[in-house]
Amino acid sequence: MSSSPPALRIATRRSRLALWQAEHVAARLRAAHTDLEVTLVPMTTQGDRILDRSLATIGGKGLFIKELEVAIAAGRADIAVHSMKDVPGDMPPGMVLAAMLNREDPSDAFISMRHGRFEDLPPNATVGTSSLRRQCQLKALRPDLQLATLRGNVETRLQRLQEGAYDAIILATAGLKRLRLENRITHRFDLERCVPAVGQGVIGIECREDDAHTQALTAALNDTAAWQCCQAERAFAQRLGGSCQSPIGGFAQVENGRLILCGVIGSPDGLEIYRGAASGAPQDARAIGMELAERLLADGAGPLLERLRSDPA
Incomplete structure (x- = not known):
């Protein structure tokens, strides 16, 4: 048999x-x-x-x-x-x-029916996002924006935009590309300007x-590079005690044999924000993530994280 x-x-x-x-x-x-x-x-x-x-x-x-x-x-x-x-x-x-x-495009995508770029949004525009990480960085760039919760699958979110519920929405570029909806992207944020989510x-x-x-x-x-980069990002967020209540972004890439990690942590209103970078050998990915987290904690991010944990709202 x-x-x-x-x-x-x-x-x-x-x-x-x-x-x-x-x-x-x-x-x-x-x-x-x-x-x-x-x-x-x-x-x-x-x-x-x-x-x-x-x-x-x-x-x-x-x-x-x-x-x-x-x-x-x-x-x-x-x-x-x-x-x-x-x-x-x-x-x-x-x-x-x-x-x-292997990693797909890690950037955040700006999508709007009426405005060509993020910079073109009118005062007090309504932007849909379900991410506190995006909210933190967007508010730091534009304190006037009205940020509204946006949940559901990709198609549902795009439909809500089309119905006029938002002036713009922010989605992950990777998901749009995988669903062959890349043509809906108005433009993509620079990775340094809007640091992506870990992973x-x-x-x-x-x-x-x-x-x-x-x-x-x-x-x-x-994929070795994706694994190493993700390990650095996850170690960074883990050392900071990252959760959905913590607006944390982390993105690593390997260039010329070095792993370079950028990170951000901030308050949801964008008024307090800490940014930094660390680099090293790719095989030391987790140590690089821990190093960057310790640096931002030393810069003053610790008290912010404590406040977020005690009062996530």
Whole structure:
């Protein structure tokens, strides 16, 4: 009797972007392992169900991945595919990040029906965003802006803009490109001007820590540069105690053999903001992230973070 081909089940959210990411990983896995059978296990997470409140008030981006992790722990799936910007710094006991794919454009995209650039927005314009990180940096640039919560999948957010609910909205460029909606982008923010979310543009794969077989299968998809950069960014945010209540941005890239990390932390009103950069050898990624965090804490970010933790509103 012939044995069945090896199989791998991917837990994924049901949004079009999440399904695209899961299908992309499935295709990459099938290409790397020609005898591997890969199937998707779509599910709806709590973060998908609660759309009338900001992420900061309902528990953060981890709400998008909890059910996926439960499915893996219960044996209903083998891996979960995430946008790394949604993955909290602390992994649940028994779970591990197994691989990260090459990074897509990490920038934030400005989208408007009437205004060509961010600078063209009229006084007191209404801008839709669900991110305190973006809110902090946008308010630092334009204190007059009225920032309104924007939740839902990419298509829902674009529809709300088209209906006239906002003068402009800010979305991740990577998601728009993956959904072939890049033509909706009016312009992209410079990475230094609006520092991206930690892990933005990177697709990550999570599995059980004791599942060596699955880790070996997914290792073929790992991109070393994306892994190192993401490790630096995540160490930076983790040392700062980053959460959805902490407007933290971090972006690393490898240039000429050096890993360069830029970071930002600020108040949601944009009145208090700390920026910095650190660099070093890529293999020291986590140490670079910790170094930058310590530098910003020494500059005065510590008291701000304490206030945000005690009074997230």
